[in-house]
Amino acid sequence: MSRSEVMEAVLSGLLGAMNDAVTVIDNEGTVLYWNRVAEETYGINGKDIIGRKIGDFFQRESIMLFQVMESGRAVYQVYHEPRPGMHVMINAAPIADAAGKTIGALSIERDVSSYVKLSAEMYHHPEGQPLLPAVFPARLLQRVKTVFSLGQPLLLSGEGGVGRTSMAEWLHRSAGRSGRFVMVSCGTVPEGMLEAELFGYQGKEERPGKLDLAAEGTLYLKDMDALPPAMQEKLAAMLRTSRFERLGGTASVPLQCRICGSVGPQAAGEEAGRLLPSLRYAFQLYTVPPLRERKQDLPELCRLFLDQAASKAGMTGPELAPDALAAVLAYDWPGNLSQLRNAMEYAVAAASGSGTVTSAQLPENARLRTLNELTEPDLPLSVHSGEWERARIAETLERANGNKAKAARMLQISRGALYYKLKQYGLE
Ligand SMILES: Nc1ncnc2c1ncn2[C@@H]1O[C@H](COP(=O)(O)OP(=O)(O)OP(=O)(O)O)[C@@H](O)[C@H]1O
Numbered sequence: 557m558s559r560s561e562v563m564e565a566v567l568s569g570l571l572g573a574m575n576d577a578v579t580v581i582d583n584e585g586t587v588l589y590w591n592r593v594a595e596e597t598y599g600i601n602g603k604d605i606i607g608r609k610i611g612d613f614f615q616r617e618s619i620m621l622f623q624v625m626e627s628g629r630a631v632y633q634v635y636h637e638p639r640p641g642m643h644v645m646i647n648a649a650p651i652a653d654a655a656g657k658t659i660g661a662l663s664i665e666r667d668v669s670s671y672v673k674l675s676a677e678m679y680h681h682p683e684g685q686p687l688l689p690a691v692f693p694a695r696l697l698q699r700v701k702t703v704f705s706l707g708q709p710l711l712l713s714g715e716g717g718v719g720r721t722s723m724a725e726w727l728h729r730s731a732g733r734s735g736r737f738v739m740v741s742c743g744t745v746p747e748g749m750l751e752a753e754l755f756g757y758q759g760k761e762e763r764p765g766k767l768d769l770a771a772e773g774t775l776y777l778k779d780m781d782a783l784p785p786a787m788q789e790k791l792a793a794m795l796r797t798s799r800f801e802r803l804g805g806t807a808s809v810p811l812q813c814r815i816c817g818s819v820g821p822q823a824a825g826e827e828a829g830r831l832l833p834s835l836r837y838a839f840q841l842y843t844v845p846p847l848r849e850r851k852q853d854l855p856e857l858c859r860l861f862l863d864q865a866a867s868k869a870g871m872t873g874p875e876l877a878p879d880a881l882a883a884v885l886a887y888d889w890p891g892n893l894s895q896l897r898n899a900m901e902y903a904v905a906a907a908s909g910s911g912t913v914t915s916a917q918l919p920e921n922a923r924l925r926t927l928n929e930l931t932e933p934d935l936p937l938s939v940h941s942g943e944w945e946r947a948r949i950a951e952t953l954e955r956a957n958g959n960k961a962k963a964a965r966m967l968q969i970s971r972g973a974l975y976y977k978l979k980q981y982g983l984e
Pocket residue numbers: 687688689691692714715716717718719720721722723818893894897
């Protein structure tokens with residue numbers, strides 16, 4: 557066996573073993589490979605399509621592959637709904653020979669229908685729980701609730717916008733604390749004022765600190781890792797003894813509030829960042845995960861935020877169309893809950909009462925390119941009109957007295973393509 561024969565065998569083995577639909581064409585658009593999953597996905601046998609022009613079967617796909625060949629650049633994560641109820645994500649790349657000349661292109665399509673459908677089912681489930689707790693991972697919430705109810709100081713680590721502040725506030729509220737929820741942004745209070753701000757001042761005049769304001773309630777120390785070391789030591793001592801002294805005073809005052817704090821994600825790792833160990837170990841540390849690590853919760857989170865945004869205008873929340881849901885699931889949401897909430901508020905405005913949010917109505921960075929958008933400018937008008945095509949096929953079939961081979965000849969498409977289209981339009 558020559559080396560190229562071996563490579564050929566390896567390639568066809570590889571394509572056959574893949575779980576994604578793979579199409580390979582040459583630079584004329586002739587189909588070279590069509591794997592098992594492609595056969596199953598599109599109901600077209602390899603023997604019917606290999607050696608034929610891809611454009612006879614799929615217009616948009618063929619345009620995209622030609623665009624990829626021309627630009628020499630791959631495209632990733634393109635969303636497409638090839639037929640109603642089927643949702644795929646496409647990656648496509650040009651193929652070059654050793655001299656760098658483009659000799660063809662390939663596309664790999666992953667069927668994400670079951671994921672989108674499953675999400676849509678979850679998404680439609682009836683009235684959720686009250687808003688605040690539903691936004692958080694349920695197990696985490698249960699645990700921190702226990703820690704909080706035992707009166708242990710709680711430290712929430714996580715990226716910006718994951719909801720540490722609102723979680724602390726929810727804990728405070730649900731514990732039925734009689735006092736207030738008081739927040740101190742440790743990174744924004746000037747260093748010289750921090751001590752008086754927190755512990756209060758005792759001299760000729762007396763000024764209460766945030767600890768006093770939070771008596772019988774909760775003091776939330778946001779971004780505790782931004783505190784200077786001396787303040788961290790003081791807080792650690794306060795938590796050890798449950799007492800503190802005011803600035804300028806000598807009396808020891810009992811601690812009368814619960815303490816909760818937040819730190820960046822690095823504090824959860826081995827290296828505690830700028831947090832002193834004495835302070836770190838005065839707290840029970842829990843990590844609030846970023847959205848990209850809890851994508852299964854995204855449909856429900858979207859629903860909550862859509863409902864919330866719409867209810868301000870007295871409307872019920874719109875639903876996410878499958879392409880919008882696929883876009884939401886494909887995006888990583890670096891700004892976490894803040895960004896998702898903002899995107900859903902944007903979508904409610906963009907959908908303007910239509911009841912459905914499409915991918916195009918999401919903020920730009922969260923949108924997914926769709927095959928339709930990618931190929932739109934080059935398509936003849938007729939392709940936009942599935943109804944037109946359906947009617948033409950039905951009418952031709954009638955004229956051919958139901959003879960499919962004859963109808964395919966009259967339409968100047970292959971029989972395989974006709975069978976595919978009959979199935980697509982439910983004309984079988
Ligand atoms: N339970 C919730 N219900 C409704 N909206 C929420 C909830 N939790 C978070 N959000 C939204 O997410 C945003 C970020 O939440 P939060 O301020 O609690 O995050 P954080 O982790 O403290 O981050 P940062 O330090 O960046 O504020 C909120 O302003 C709000 O828009």
